[in-house]
Amino acid sequence: MTPSSAESPRPTLRVAMVGHAFMGNAHSQAWRTAPRFFDLPLSPRMSLVVGHDAGRAAAAADRLGWEASSADWREAVTRDDVDLVDICTPGFTHAEIAIAALDAGKHVLCEKPLANTVAEAEAMTAAAQRxxxxxxxxMVGFTYRRVPAIGLARRLVAEGRIGEIRHVRAQYLQDWIVDPDAPLSWRLDKAKAGSGSLGDIGAHVVDLTQYITGDRIREVTGRLETFVKERPYPAGETAGSLGGGGSTTERGPVTVDDAASFLATFTGGAMGVFEATRFATGRKNAIRIEINGSRGSLAFDFEDMNVLEFYDGTQDADTAGFRRILVTEPTHPYVGHWWPAGHGLGYEHGFTHQVVDLVGAIAEGTDPAPSFADGLQVQRVLDAVEASSETRTWQEIPIDG
Known part of the structure; x- marks a missing residue:
């Protein structure tokens, strides 16, 4: 980190981002926005963006506000003028980039899931510890933790407002591949994505429920299903161009799950029911979580993301009922830095809050959360669900610490 310009006495945090597609766009917006709405102890500088194509990386740098571009991620790791590497690439690349960056003394923000396998996640966690x-x-990029309503839910649980937790229900519902002729992409290739709905979206609700409850999943039993087993190649591409053996067949195999469902037991004894699918026709990005306790309940749906429903079981039965809390008050997590009460936040704000928390931790010398160890634990849950689907058995999950 270096002193910044005369306009700001704060030290500069020089950032390199690897990957500039969907997640790269969201992360870029966050790096631009965070210092303009929050009083950060370090001043982020968007130094370098990396892509696998030099021309597109240069165009992304110009469009997203990065100072320079490269077609080699190693430049982000070896440059002396980079303090932090932000990894926004597909899962199969995470381990190599993150380990190299950490060993080179760079801070790392890595998109979820942490890796494609438990072995990779273990190696990344070991590098983080070194x-x-x-x-x-x-830090791992589970940004839904930074939704204000989720932060309020965690606070209410920690304060004992719903009592002893007994039930956890979590769904992540999308429908973007319901059409059997939707083309193949890297997200449908196990070698690149690791898994399908389980890792891509199921990982989020695993993390969220553990975050809200402050508890860990200790065993699971589940099932994975691939409803559409072959799909057309994108226009102009073949198996060879997607990394296969060069076949010119019109359709190729889907090697990941389309849907996942599993039961879980938390260390505190709560029962969990989880579902992640890309085949929930009509649902675009529904993250639904309900937690029932001995004194009350909480319910959240990301498609109404500024609202948290709260049932206080200690109230008079004549007037008790779920209360709709509009989570836009300045006393709610993060909200005081944004708009007046009632003016809702959106998807992109979670990424900004992620930058705020990470930059604050780096400046304070504290440990940001979720850590790589947290990401490893989620990876173990995903692995156990996959093993359970294959063996039709309950699978125990190691709990470190």
């Missing part, structure tokens, strides 16, 4: 001894920080 780097931690030298003051280098790392």
């Amino acid at each position: 780097a931690h001894a030298h003051g280098v920080r790392s």
Whole structure:
């Protein structure tokens, strides 16, 4: 980190971002926006964006506000004028980039899921622990944690407002591949994505429920299903161009799950029911979580993301009922830095809050959350669900610490 310009006395945090597609767009917006709405202890500088094509990386740099571009991620790791590497690439690349960056003394923000396999996640966590001894920080990008309504839910649970947790229900519902002729992409290739709905969206609700409850999943039993087993190649592409053997067949195999469902037991004894699917026709990005406790309940749906429903079971039965809380008050998590009460936030704000929390932790020398160890634990849950689907058995999950 270096002193910034005369306009700001704060030290500069020089950032390199690897990947500039969907997640890269969201992360870029966050790096631009965070210092303009929050009083950050460090001043982020968008130094370098990396893509696998030099021309498109240069265009992305110009469009998204990065100072320079490269077609080699190693430049982000080896440059002396980079303090933090932000990884927004497909899962199969995470381990190599993150480990190299951490070993080079760079802070790392890595998109979820942490890796494609438990072994990769373990190696990344070990690298993070090595780097931690030298003051280098790392974090996994589970941004839905930063939705204000989720933060309020966690606070209410921690305050004991719903009592002992007994039931956890979580769904992540999308429908973007309901059409059997939707083309193949890297997200449907196990070698690149690791898994389908389970890892891509199921990982989010695993993390969210553990975050809200403050508890961990200790065992699961589940089922994975691939409803459409072959899909057309994108226009102008073949198996060879997607990394296969060069076949010119019109359709190729889908090697990941389309849907996942599983039961879970939390360490505190709560029962969990989870579902993740890309085949919930009509649902675009519904993250639904309900938690029932001995004194009350909480319910959240991301498609109405500024609202948290709260049932206080201690109230008079004549007037008790679910209360609709509009989570836009300045006392709610993060909200005081934005708009007046009643003016809702959106999807992109979670990424901004992620930057705020990460930059604050780096400046304070504290550990940002979720850590790579947290990401590893989620990876173990995903792996256990997949193993359970294959064996039709309950699978235990190691709990570290």
